[in-house]
Amino acid sequence: MFKTMMATAACTLLLASAPALAQRGNLKKGEIAYVCPNGDSFTVLFGPADGAATLVRRGETMEMQRQPTESGFLYATGNTNIIGTAEQVTLNVPGFPPLTCRSR
Numbered sequence: 001m002f003k004t005m006m007a008t009a010a011c012t013l014l015l016a017s018a019p020a021l022a023q024r025g026n027l028k029k030g031e032i033a034y035v036c037p038n039g040d041s042f043t044v045l046f047g048p049a050d051g052a053a054t055l056v057r058r059g060e061t062m063e064m065q066r067q068p069t070e071s072g073f074l075y076a077t078g079n080t081n082i083i084g085t086a087e088q089v090t091l092n093v094p095g096f097p098p099l100t101c102r103s104r
Contacts, residue, residue, distance in 0.1 A: 034089055036101035042091065044075075044082060055082060055091075 030046045042057035051066040053075040064075035064082065072085045079094045091099045 032086055033104045034091075034101035035104050036091075036099050038099070040099065040101070041104075042101070044089070053082075055080075057091075 030048070031043055032046070033041065033043045035041045040057075042055060045054040045056065047053060053064045053066070053073075055062040055064055055075075062077055062080065064077045064080075067074040067076050067081070069083070072083065074081060074083045076082075079092075081092050082089050083092070084090055084100075086103060088100065088102050091101065093099075
């Protein structure tokens with residue numbers, strides 16, 4: 001129960017910060033763009049449906065489901081996941097080293 005409450009609180013904080021972040025560039029509400037040290041970038045769209053997010057990277061989209069976490073957020077599908085906060089996220093893709101990126 002505590003983990004569920006914490007995850008809900010974290011998502012509420014994330015979505016509350018999304019409008020401010022969305023004002024940067026052409027982003028929409030609930031959308032956060034991340035840029036990585038290696039020059040890669042991607043966008044995460046946090047859906048209106050509780051527990052869903054879409055990762056948009058290199059012209060491809062991937063639907064992810066929220067997973068329980070102590071703090072921040074964790075969305076996953078298969079072995080691919082994103083974990084972090086509105087400001088910083090780590091993208092884990094099988095066969096590649098973890099990629100830690102910051103919001104624009």
